[in-house]
Every structure is written in C-alpha cells, then in structure tokens.
Amino acid sequence: MSADQSGSRASTGSASTAGATAGGTTKDAKVPTVILTIGMAGSGKTTFLQRLNSHLRTQKHVPYVLNLDPAVNKLPFGANIDIRDTIDYKQVMKDYTLGPNGAILTSLNLFTTKFDQVLEFVDKRAAELDYVIVDTPGQIEIFTWSASGAIITDSLAATYPTVLAYIIDTPRTAGPATFMSNMLYACSILYKTKLPFILVFNKTDVTPHDFAVEWMSDFEAFQRALMQDTSYMSSLMNSMSLVLDEFYENLNYCGLSAVTGAGFDDFMAQVAKARDEYYAEYKPELDRVIQERLALKESDKQKQLEALLKDISISEGKEVDMDA
Ligand SMILES: Nc1nc2c(ncn2[C@@H]2O[C@H](COP(=O)(O)OP(=O)(O)OP(=O)(O)O)[C@@H](O)[C@H]2O)c(=O)[nH]1
Ligand SMILES: [Mg+2]
Numbered sequence: 500m501s502a503d504q505s506g507s508r509a510s511t512g513s514a515s516t517a518g519a520t521a522g523g524t525t526k527d528a529k530v531p532t533v534i535l536t537i538g539m540a541g542s543g544k545t546t547f548l549q550r551l552n553s554h555l556r557t558q559k560h561v562p563y564v565l566n567l568d569p570a571v572n573k574l575p576f577g578a579n580i581d582i583r584d585t586i587d588y589k590q591v592m593k594d595y596t597l598g599p600n601g602a603i604l605t606s607l608n609l610f611t612t613k614f615d616q617v618l619e620f621v622d623k624r625a626a627e628l629d630y631v632i633v634d635t636p637g638q639i640e641i642f643t644w645s646a647s648g649a650i651i652t653d654s655l656a657a658t659y660p661t662v663l664a665y666i667i668d669t670p671r672t673a674g675p676a677t678f679m680s681n682m683l684y685a686c687s688i689l690y691k692t693k694l695p696f697i698l699v700f701n702k703t704d705v706t707p708h709d710f711a712v713e714w715m716s717d718f719e720a721f722q723r724a725l726m727q728d729t730s731y732m733s734s735l736m737n738s739m740s741l742v743l744d745e746f747y748e749n750l751n752y753c754g755l756s757a758v759t760g761a762g763f764d765d766f767m768a769q770v771a772k773a774r775d776e777y778y779a780e781y782k783p784e785l786d787r788v789i790q791e792r793l794a795l796k797e798s799d800k801q802k803q804l805e806a807l808l809k810d811i812s813i814s815e816g817k818e819v820d821m822d823a
Contacts, residue, residue, distance in 0.1 A: 531563065531621075531628035532774050533659045535652065537688065538666030539681070540637040543701040546757040547666055548634045549575040554763045555630055562630040563621060567651070568637060569606035570599065578634075580617055582610045603636050604645055611647035618654060631659065643688050652692055657785065662695045662773035663688070664766075669754070670706040675724045678714060679736045679743070686746045694781060695773035698752035703762060708754035715747040 534551070536544045545568070553576075555562045566578040569588035574581065586609055592602040621631055633655075635642040642648035655661050665685050672678045689696045700708035714721040718740070725737055751769040755762025 529626050531625055531631050531659055532770060533631045533633065533655045533661040534664050534770060535633045535635065535655070535661060535694075536664050536666060537635050537639055537642060538699075538701075539639050539668065539684075542666040542668040542671075543757045544637075544666050545571060545575065545634055547664070547699065547701060547755075548632055550757045550760055550763065551632055551766075552576045554760065554767075555632075560629040562632045563624055563628050565617070565631065565633040567607065567610070567633060567635050567642070568603075569610070570603050570636065571634075580620060582606065585613065586610055600638055600641065603638065604641050604647075607636065607641060607645065607647045611650050614651055614654060618658065622658075625659075631655075639684070643691070652694070656692075656694055656777075656781070660774045660777040660782075662697060662770055662777065663692060664697050664699050664770075666699050666701050667711075669700045669702045669708050669711070672700075673706055673710060675714075675721065675728045676736060678711065679740065682743050682746065683739065686743060689746070689749070693784075695776040696750055697766070697769045697773055698750055699766065700752065700754040701757055703754040704756040704759050711754075712752075715750075715752070718744050 536548055538544050548564070552562060552564060564576060564578045564580075566574055566581045566583070569582045569586050569591075571583070574583075586606040588602055588606045591597065591606050591609070592599070595602065595605055597605060621628075635648075642651075652661070665688065667681055667685075672681050685696070685698060700711055714724065721740055722737070725740065728736075751772055753762055753765045753769050755766055
C-alpha cells in the first residue's frame with residue numbers, strides 16, 4: 500500500500516463559490532481545509548473530534564466546529580454550529596412518529612434545507628480559519644447514503660478543500676471478516692464521494708494497527724489470515740479481497756488514539772497530503788463537470804434553435820409570424 504497515491508476523482512458537486520480558485524492548482528493557505536469525520540457507530544468520531552479540536556488549538560490553528568449529530572447527548576467540545584440548536588431530535592420523533600434512526604435522518608434533512616446559511620457563516624470566517632472540522636451522526640449510513648449527507652458533502656467540497664477522515668474502531672476490526680467488511684464500506688464511500696480519504700485507525704492504545712498495515716500492504720498476509728478463518732464468509736471474502744488490493748493503493752492511512760492523543764501529528768500530515776490531492780485531482784474534475792454543464796446548456800439552446808428552424812422550414816415555405 501502506498502500512502503502517496505490517490506485514485507481518480509470526479510464530482511457531483513455544484514458550482515464553486517469561494518475560496519479555492521478554479522484550475523486546481525492554488526493551495527491558498529487562507530482557504531480552510533474541511534475535515535469530515537465519518538465512521539461506524541461507536542468508532543470514536545466524537546472523541547476524535549474533541550482531541551483534534553484541542554490538538555489544533557494548542558498549535559494556534561483554531562478550527563471552526565460543526566456538529567451534525569442531532570442525537571448526541573453531551574458534546575465534549577464547543578461547536579460553532581450545532582444541529583441541536585435548530586432541530587429538536589426528540590420532538591422530530593414525536594411530530595413525525597419516527598423511531599430513533601428515522602428521526603436522525605429527518606433532522607438531518609430539515610437541517611440541510613438551511614445549509615446555505617451554514618456555508619455563509621463559514622464563508623464569513625473563512626479568511627481567518629485553517630480548518631473546519633465536522634462531526635456526523637452515529638449511524639454511518641444516515642450520512643453517507645442520504646441525499647442530505649451528499650448535499651452537505653458536495654456543497655462543502657465545491658467551496659473548500661475537503662477530506663474524509665474514516666474512523667475505524669481498531670480493536671473491533673482485528674478479525675479478517677470485520678476488517679474486510681469495514682474496508683468494503685470505506686471503499687464504497689470513497690467511490691461514491693471520490694474525495695481524498697484517510698483511514699484513521701483509532702483506539703490504538705487498546706490494539707495497535709500493525710496488523711492492518713500488514714494486511715493492506717501484503718496481499719498474501721491477508722490471504723493467510725483468511726485461510727485461518729473457517730466461517731461461511733471466508734470464501735466470499737477471498738474473492739473480494741482482490742478488489743480491495745486496488746483500493747489500498749489509493750489511500751492514506753494512520754493510526755492514533757483519540758483518548759491519549761498519540762498519532763495526531765501523523766494524522767495532520769495525512770490531511771496536508773489529502774488537501775494536495777483535492778487540488779491536484781478533485782478540483783480540476785469539479786471544474787470540468789461545471790464547464791460541461793455550462794456547455795450542455797449551450798448545445799441545448801442550439802438544438803432548440805435547430806428544432807425551431809425545422810418547424811419554420813416545414814410551414815409550406817411561408818414566413819412564420821413570430822408574433823402570432
Ligand atoms: N480506548 C479508547 N477508547 C476510545 C477511543 N476513542 C473513543 N473511545 C471510546 O469509544 C466509545 C465511543 O466513542 P465516541 O467518540 O462516542 O464514538 P462515536 O463514533 O462518536 O459514537 P456515535 O456517535 O455514538 O456513533 C467511548 O466510550 C469512547 O471513550 C480511543 O482512542 N481509545
Ligand atoms: Mg458521536
């Protein structure tokens with residue numbers, strides 16, 4: 500596995516409004532980098548964000564903090580914007596007769612309708628910020644597979660260099676089957692968002708992530724671990740592990756502990772690398788898509804004009820009265 504390479508990037512984002520200049524080469528230090536934290540329930544996203552917040556503050560990089568988890572009971576850090584200030588998740592459960600996950604999704608949807616205002620707040624402070632850090636709801640799929648999650652991600656990425664920090668519960672990922680499931684999930688998110696991606700092996704104070712580094716860099720080592728796994732999953736995993744081998748080529752990764760703070764300098768080095776990837780690969784692709792859309796509108800206009808001319812030509816050679 501190489502931590503230096505990245506996959507091809509494409510975008511579904513909307514037009515860029517501020518910050519990074521078009522063309523994908525500018526790395527203006529005044530443009531804050533967005534770090535979007537995602538991960539399975541209980542993987543340590545909130546604790547990671549708490550540690551990242553204090554790590555950045557001690558380095559005089561005061562971040563702008565967004566909390567997008569409406570269901571978190573107690574936030575262990577001060578957020579500049581907190582979804583809970585505008586949306587009462589328990590009230591949403593009652594009003595819409597929903598269960599907990601449905602209510603989290605609906606809360607996120609309601610909040611997304613106001614996300615342009617959130618961007619305006621960030622825009623106002625952007626010149627003085629180095630980082631915008633974002634916590635997301637506990638259930639990963641609520642953010643990664645919802646329309647609102649995609650809108651939030653795309654609108655941030657259209658404006659600011661944005662990287663995904665995929666938090667992994669290392670002790671719970673130490674078996675080949677759980678490791679593989681987690682990697683496949685990460686892989687699907689990478690291909691969906693196409694944003695620069697960092698695998699963050701958290702809780703290394705409990706289990707060091709050496710096994711993961713070995714499995715990602717040495718295909719045969721993972722095959723050997725799989726052979727010892729006699730569960731019904733092993734033959735399925737065997738064939739899918741080949742897919743992942745390519746995925747690992749396109750990734751940055753690091754190991755850290757959100758509790759002790761070990762590994763955060765390495766994480767920030769990965770963020771700097773991922774920011775470069777954003778400018779080198781994601782941003783030019785985004786600009787290309789925007790240009791394509793604009794060009795499409797031009798060719799649509801041309802087609803409409805051609806259709807009109809055809810209509811005119813079949814009207815028995817008479818001139819068409821445009822005022823009729
Ligand atoms: N030992 C250890 N425990 C950790 C670490 N990071 C988080 N935890 C613990 O893992 C549990 C879950 O942490 P959270 O930060 O709430 O995880 P989360 O992903 O935000 O959880 P949800 O938002 O509920 O999905 C808590 O008990 C944390 O104390 C770590 O680096 N080491
Ligand atoms: Mg959390």
